[in-house]
Amino acid sequence: MRLARVAERVGAPALGVVTLGLLGVMFVYPVAIVLVESVQVPGGYSLAPITAILTDEFYFGVFAQALSDPAVLVRSFPDYRLGLFGFTVYQAILSTIAAVLLGLPGAYVLARFEFPGRRTVRSLTALPFVMPSIMVAIGFVATFGRNGVLNTVLRSLGLPTVELLFTLKIIVLAHAFYDAPLIARITAAAWEGVDAEMTETARSLGASPLRAFRDVIVPQLLPAVLTGALLTFIFSFMSFAIVLALGGLSLATVEVWVYDRVNQLDYQTATALAVLEMLFSLALTYAYLRYEARQRATSAARPAERVDLFGAVSKRRLFAWGYAVVALVVFVGPMASMVLASVTGSEGLTLRNYQFLLDRQADAYDFQVKPLTAVVNSLLFGGGTLLLAVPMGVFLAVVSTRNFRGRKLIDTLAMAPFAVSGVVVGLGLLRGFVFGTEAFGYRFTIAGPIAIVAAHAVGAYPFVTRNVAPALAGIDDSLVESARSLGASRVRVMLDVELPLVVPAILAGTAFAFAISIGEFDSTVILASGGTSYTMPVAIERFIGRRLGPATAMGVVLLVVTGVSFVIIDRLGEGSGFGG
Template structure:
């Protein structure tokens, strides 16, 4: 972020916040101090890292989009649906995977060791960028492929008959239709990268401190005022970018396809495109299957031989590092997830019903939907911590909630957009006439909703619930801020503790085992989502 932008942001935040968390004072103090270089460097570095991560996502995501949009092959639809998985994969687990793959004792070095080589890339900038790419490239792919599906094949054919060669028809007709969606994806990826927390924390530590990591470390030192001021600044930046994103998103998908562009078989005589596809498959294999497979392999080995010791550790009532019991983490995760789903589903369905009406409410709800994505979990966590956990005074009563309730609330907020996104399209397909028919046959509005609408949107509700479950199980950012009392840690938090403080030995094993459990839970949720035709289009 350039200095030129900051005063504008500051004026806005000062005008709107009547000192709810001491933020403006801190900012005023910071401005008076002449923008200390540490913070300039902090935001600057965060933006720099986000640019690198976004670049990686585009570099890996675009060829993927090309392959999926251009070629037809077995498993194409499966791979296309798999692009949603990173969205719900716990980031801390991905960090474990990358450590297992590229770390000093990782799978890559084991392989290289066979030929006598050794590589030291662990805990460095390239690793963080690679992990961010792992996360966000599928998003670029998904957005662009979805946009490509709205391109009218007849328009491309018309361009051909009017004299345009194939590449020219692509440039003139297809590319302009993909551009707004592509830019929207780039912006969204930038926002996500800007807020990336667990990956940077686990793989980079404080040497690669981004705003999020810095906020977290301030919270850890109980310097909540300064943390809040940084959080407000960060939220202002990400919300502004998200607003721009929403404007772009509306511009995308302008085409109304009467027929989609036909895909050519992937298997066939070698061509430049097919060779690219093959090379891409190799990159995707290393980037995606590599870390996950390394993590699973790591979880099944101890001291170089096959062993279930790491899983036995998860079941044993023993203390890990920092007094973290694996069984407590597992049961906490499940209980919180059930609670979060119980809140997120009614919340999401209600929002979907409200947004199905046209008008101003719809736009407002649309913005509300994006908010949990645009504001990082750490900021949500601080908000809940300041507001509810420490308590607020209302009419002479002191209201406060306990840690677990706050965690469930944060998880529900993170998960409900997925419910909305899955229910809303199905709701849009329920014809008004159908409900009208039920009404004229004697059913009241509520009864008509229950008897006619709900069964039609039920698959979306279940898919959304599965998403919300997976999001809750994997949630890290808000949980680590809120799980401060020692007993409310979840699997991702336990994972981070094992990873950052391996006092149980030089093994990645326990972390890898817990990561594998997380992977299984996430994958199971995904199977449910996939079976029910769940969706997460931008």
């Protein structure tokens, strides 16, 4: 009994020390490495590398010129040269606008119409959190590529084909595909909370339906729309795989250029760019968190009753059905095109793309990408990620629901990876651990696979925390108080009462963490460079530049694995964090 009490007393602090230690090693230290190397010059430290980028027209365009000649902003208006950072912001703005325009009608349909499968469709709006971005890219190549589904149909109809690959249009469209469900998810939740009585009161006072919508509903939806738009902008600004695959260096964003500089072994420029990007994304994330915190509120509103989607023809139903057609084309089309491209060829239906994957696996050349190796690596890295991310995420969720000095630090650690791109984490792990670190007279190094698992865990544990924390916060305090009054310690209450009640949320977080690891591309493509530690997303990227068929076949394999994870999330995540 005495030993059990000692274990209870020291168990939680020990777990806290281990968790914070892992975060320090896997996240804080690699990011610090990038920060230090960005200002490291021969013989010491200097801001010169940062200044050189800020004053370089290639990176900041006319704004770099304005540092020495502010009048250039007037002379060159409106023909501004944006530079790399300016273009990154520009495409993120366009992507955000497109995602909002595509997502808001979806929010309206979800909030105001009842139809079979509505719950499943609403669950599908969580796809941006689990769908690998490289899979979106290959889906768009299969749809809009030179020999894609769209051009095949246009040729069969005798119409001119279109060239969308490596254009800004396809990047914006792919980002809208990826982020519009997020807009719909956030806005639909707000729309369902709009009090029907307020609208009825406005109508009874003589307001037209349009006036009531503008004056009553829009002000209540605006915070949710702005929240979703800000998140979408952050995601688009930090987008990597989609831009790399669909735009290449000709339409490079900051993330893509950092990756190129790493490949060119220009680590000084890469780290300096990464720091500037990180500062910008941190500022955006901070603004988002502050704004989100101000908008949180419980509502006792009486929502309007949903309208049956099937019924007499009306303008509302025609709009809903019209949007359903658009949604099928935009959201289902790319994934369906990927599946179709994987089983078709010049001879018609065929499985030769999957046979190619099998033949490639049997090839004797080790330098070639082997599909089965990629699948096995992805599964092993996913399992390793769970071993780290789930305990860390659960612990941070438990701590974040307690009131104590320093809680804000824990909350920051729980969200910090959202503000730091995988490219930065991967670069820091590469420079800090894979290449080795000198300490205490020794050179410490870790293998690439271990670094990949660490990077995946960093990206995954916040999803565990975000799933478990709301469930813990929702536990009836009387249950805890009853257990404490019977003599149970705080740790025993957590183990015997609280955690068993949030098992579904933990399982949902686990599924999220696994899906995040399976689809993670940004850090993996840096850490797997030149080795055999490539995963399914990295294999897809390497196949895209050579043969579309094998890339789509590997994409289908990734789709199946991701789909299984999503089904688990859908079944277990109801009402918890992102899964709800």
